[in-house]
Amino acid sequence: MQPQIPPGGRISGPRLAGLLGSWRQGGSRHGAADLAAAIELHVLDGPRPHPPPPPPPRGRAPAPGISRTLIGAALDRLRESGIVASRRGAGSWVAAPRRGSGPLVPSGDDLICLARAAPSALPGMAGVLDTARRALTEHLGEHGYYERGLLALRERIAQRYTDRGLPTSASQVMVTNGAHHAFVLVLRMLAGPGDRVLVEQPTYPNALEAIRSAHAVPVPVALDPAGARGWDIAGIEAAVRQAAPRLGYLVVDFHNPTGLRLDAEGRERLGALLARTRTPVVVDESLVELDYEGDPVDGPPPLAASAGDLAITVGSASKSHWGGLRMGWIRASEDMLGRLVSSRFAVDLGSPVFEQVVLAELLAEAGFGMLAQRREEFRARRDGLAEALSWYCPDWTWTLPPGGLSLWCRLPEPMSTRLAVAAAGHGVQIAPGSRFGAHGGLERWLRLPFAQSPDRLYEAVRRLSAAASAVRGTPAPTATEIPIA
Known part of the structure; x- marks a missing residue:
């Protein structure tokens, strides 16, 4: 950020x-x-x-x-x-903005927040909480400190990796307080002031903020949202050779914000490059379960399967299940994980037990059935958002993502920052494209999450159209020109 x-x-x-x-x-x-x-x-x-x-x-x-x-x-x-x-x-x-001075920052029910790609809790969560509450009783006689996490949870996380083509044992998994917490732990251990960290351009803003907070330097390699593969493997190789990054941070499954997914051949090439150059890399798989083309087990294998023992994969339940759980994990080699566990004691002493019990229930077989229903729901929301944009913002373009939680829209002119300011006055909060760039820019781009309900998304696009018209000085579409969905 x-x-x-x-x-x-x-x-x-x-x-x-x-x-x-x-x-x-x-x-x-x-x-x-x-x-x-x-x-x-x-x-x-x-x-x-x-x-x-x-x-x-x-x-x-x-x-x-x-x-x-x-x-x-x-x-x-x-x-x-x-x-x-x-x-x-x-x-x-x-000066601090005056309270009650106008619609600079709308709030309450009238504000539609599209700055976060964060869904509400998975339907059926209340029943899982009841089951977890009963299961918690077997842990109440213990001390409650598990620096690696509950064994049952780590076994289920490991099994999911194995099913996806990356053989993993529970000893290679550590539970964390979300994927971002996991990344910060790795960053703290492997990178320091002045070190270079390879990132995609655009990329996840909070990862950039973490890199800057560590006084490290992000080294961006541009993605091509319209390209056949998206990732410029040759460009990454040049950046590794010239910048010698201490660490990499990549999102190859439903990339945030573009929604791109690297294919199997590209993963093999990229993994071989990282393994050959001995470049440690954090692979963020926070969105991997939101696959709208099928079960992730049938998709390409994790990047770590070809990137060697310096690949560190982080995952999260925040996007697929609920951000309120604040549960994530690290999958790495036993040697790397041992080092991470030792360095973690300076930050925290483990994750909450009840949330771990809840996540273990969610990662049981029945929980994956709930995820299948969520994929169907979000695929419909993605399509609905795209349809609303086609009517209200016909000069915006995007590639429909095969998964994830957002559309990465190309605007008709460089106006993302101005649009973000204008949209606030129309009751919509958005993050401008510059937030997703290592050094700003990206003024022709805008991320639009589709995690909210269809009616809220439709209303948000209507308001964005009005804000865009105000920014560009063009007339906004009228209600008679647009069919009601």
Whole structure:
């Protein structure tokens, strides 16, 4: 996630330019509006805990070629919306948005949040909780600390990997508090300040934030959403050779945000490359169970099957079952896992027992039947979102993903950040494309999750169409032009 501009603080010109990236979208005539929109988006992201940098010297522009006149016009817009406050002799600073000052950040039932690709709990979860509550009694006489996780749960996770073509034992599995927690544990052990971490472009924003928090440097290799395979294996090989990354982070199953899936041949080539160069890699499989073309057991084998003993696979129940469980896991070689267990003691002492019992029940045979029903439901939501976009946003393009939780949409012009700001005023919260880039950019792209109910998705697209029309200065479609689904 991009660093945010803290309310109550000032920020230097060079740092502001770095935060905003490519903010100019509409040409010289719209420069003030573009600059104001970019700053507003970063402020609305929320405060940061660190103190703000000193204010820029008087009269200095945030970047070469930006006039003081343009900055003044942008500040006027930000003052009107309450984002910036000024006082003669003291300059201007970021202010917390005023409560009740308009629809800058709609909330409550009227707000449709498409910034998270997170579904509600799996239907039937209440019955599983009752079963788990009874099963918990056999653990109440024990101490409750399991640094690797409950054996029964690890055995079921291991069996799933084995069924998918990656022979695994319970001794190769450690339970964590979600896949992101798993990645942070690996990152903490294997990478340090200044180390390079190979990532896809675009990629999962929280992974980028974790890399930056470790003071490591993300090294992006671009994906091609319209390509036959998506992954540029030759580009990855060049990046490994030139940058010598200490670690890689890849999502090859229903990639977040593009929804792409690397085929079996591509996995063999990529795995062989990583094994040959002895490059440790974290393979994030958080979305692997959301396969809309069949059971994941029948899909391509995990990347770790060809990437060697330095491949570390992380998984999660958050996307497939429910984020409220906060349950994930690491699958690695016994040697690597032993090192991870030892380093974990500095962070936490294990995962909650009850949630582990719940997940063990969900990974029983009956639980996979529940997942099959969820796949059918989400496939229908994916198709419904695509249909709504076809009517309301006909000049947007996308490739229908074979799995995952989102569409990666190409916009008709570079406007993702401006659209995110405008959409907030229409009651829709979205993450602009820049969030998914290692160094910003991606202004022609927008991720739209389809985890919510069909009627909410349809209404969200209607509102987005209105926001996009406002940004582009074109008339929005009327209700008589669009069939009611």
